[in-house]
Amino acid sequence: MTTTQTSTTQTSTSPAITTSAITTPDSEAPVSAPTAIADPTGTGTWPTRRHDLLRLATAGSVDDGKSTLVGRLLYDTKSVLADQLDAVERVSRERGLDAADLALLTDGLRAEREQGITIDVAYRYFSTATRSYVLADTPGHVQYTRNMVTGASTAELALILIDARHGVVEQTRRHLAVTGLLGVRHIAVAVNKMDLVDWDQDRFDAIVAEFAHHASRFGIEDVVAVPVSALFGDNVVDRSDRAPWYIGPTLLEHLEAVPVGTDPSAQPLRVPVQYVIRPQRGESRDYRGYAGRLASGVVRPGDEVVVLPAGSRSRIAGIDRSGPDGRLEQLDVAFAPQSVVLRLTDDVDVSRGDLIAAADEPGLVTRSLSGTVAVVDDRPLRRRDRVLLRVGTRTVRAIVDDVVDQLDIETMEQRAAPDGLALNAIGRVRIRLAEDVAIDDYRSLRRTGAFLLIDENDGSTLAAGMADAPDRSVGEGI
């Protein structure tokens, strides 16, 4: 492509997001046609098919257009309503901008607007006929690791932005490191600002190849890259004709197609017990059920289970759930991530903090563990610190026996951490516990391998932790 073609492209096509397009009174085009969020049947009987949920987290560097891309996704899926657009348009005009700054849709706090930066993770919601999306929008610079870890902890897909002019930069490698560490299974790469590199296929291919090289180091299962221009809307929701060489999906088409969830039947049962239900009244006087959300696996009446850390064995007598009218329904099967009540055949001792697990694959009960932590508080994490450790529904006292090393996020090398781990640092620790806990390898079972370290005094969350496999010795690479 030549420079001439580029300038033609830019002058002949108005970006969809212009002040006039947004503010035209009663203009039907930009905001009103609710095809994407509306009842596709037009009858109000939606959903006629299973409408699922995808949680994703964005990751971008400063000025790579992340807020614009998120704004574009919301806008082109008709998820932004007229009063929100009016507000954005008004503020944009007050600031002397000719086009609405879609970043204003996502910066919610006064300090963010005043400083023109994003401080905290914000959650965005959009929806199509196929899926509902919960998008954790994480800021690219301030408190980078802390926010990205937070956003990625619940995400099934990470949306990583790369500026086509700059390619894979240090920040991109950080995004990959956090994404890999947190076990996010899918990555969508938006190679943005393609309009500024003449929609150059070689440029795109080179970026994709370099990204793939780094991604392979982190064991990411699934990566899809899309050339986009968030500003002009190319390949975000609607297909662009500016890159005929690209035959893959648009960004939204990919989000619509990526498989959500993990097959629960491929993982062993884990149910952290939240609460013991004992009505002690009326006809349910003798009822005793264990309320919890399946962290992984599938359960059926008759299944043999073990209650950890005690190790008592029993069988599932029944699986209960309340119906809309408040009556109990008995289920033939329950699977992650359903919230249910389990009844057991034996009168074993079960309380909040216990874990009901598959008897044939129960996981490890231990008083010491090693794992990787990301420090999310101003207070650094040091050797000999006394903290609380929370895993599943269990909280126990713990001592940081050792800070083994710190991951240097610039070089991806491990180095010594004699002063402990400061805010936003990632490193490996060994922890001793006051009581037994059941914990899994985070990389196999995310929900029961994740832990928090909590300040005993003020209750602050100090670090997000991911437990190693029990047989992993300290000294291996992350």
Next chain:
Amino acid sequence: MRAAHMTTTAARALPAHYTLDHLDHLESEAVHIFREVAGEFERPVILFSGGKDSVVMVHLALKAFAPAPLPFTLLHVDTGHNFPEVLRYRDETVERLGVRLVVAHVQDYIDDGRLRERADGTRNPLQTVPLLDAIEANRFDAVFGGGRRDEEKARAKERVFSLRDSFGAWDPRRQRPELWDLYNGKHAPGEHVRVFPLSNWTELDVWRYIEREGIELPDLYYAHEREVFARDGMWLSAGEWGGPKPSEEVQTRQVRYRTVGDMSCTGAVDSSATDVAGVIVELAGSRLTERGATRADDRMSEAAMEDRKKQGYF
């Protein structure tokens, strides 16, 4: 020509019998949150106004603990300008469930001079002090609110477990990061935690869930004839609270409410939706957000909600 896939993935669709619909996801998440609070706190309370979000909260909480009764108290901050039909619904619900309801009255504070009526007659901002007093007097340590992140951009930054100091203040810059579904409810004496089980729900999700579960709401959520007058581009209900002014003309229109709150600042919208399905069709075509369409107090400034939240508002 090439596709974008860098790695051919083993990504395959899940067996259909092991997948959840998005409302099931949201329900399971909310039930999990209610149970976490019941397990970690001594004296939780649900803010219950009779509004649709609080009705859905109570429905979810009942499901979370069945067949045991609801392990929470309910709390309502009555502005003195609440819709009578909503108060009636509130009292019927409390009666039916046999739960304890604590009511804090803004009017009491105005009567004895602790609060002063605002020039604009709006009482929503006046709820904060009675709310905080009720929390302190009853030593509530966890307070469930029906706030959703899709409502407003300051709320988009709210945590599911939101720590408040003894003044009830929200400091957005000192929020605890919320990781996985490991909610950290630790707090010091005098502090409390606001809990938002509907954080990830949208307005449309709430209505689809109401439809699916057959949940009953106060009648004013559906189209009905009402005497209204226009103020600030909204239809306000004529009533004892002080409207209309002599210059404001009262007319009868077919309207419904998208939110219910203080009558002085909650507007109705023109509507022909007489049932849940009708509301869902209207919402899907709506061009305005719930708060933009119906809440005068959120239009005051760009940071109106953020400022109220910092002072201890819901």
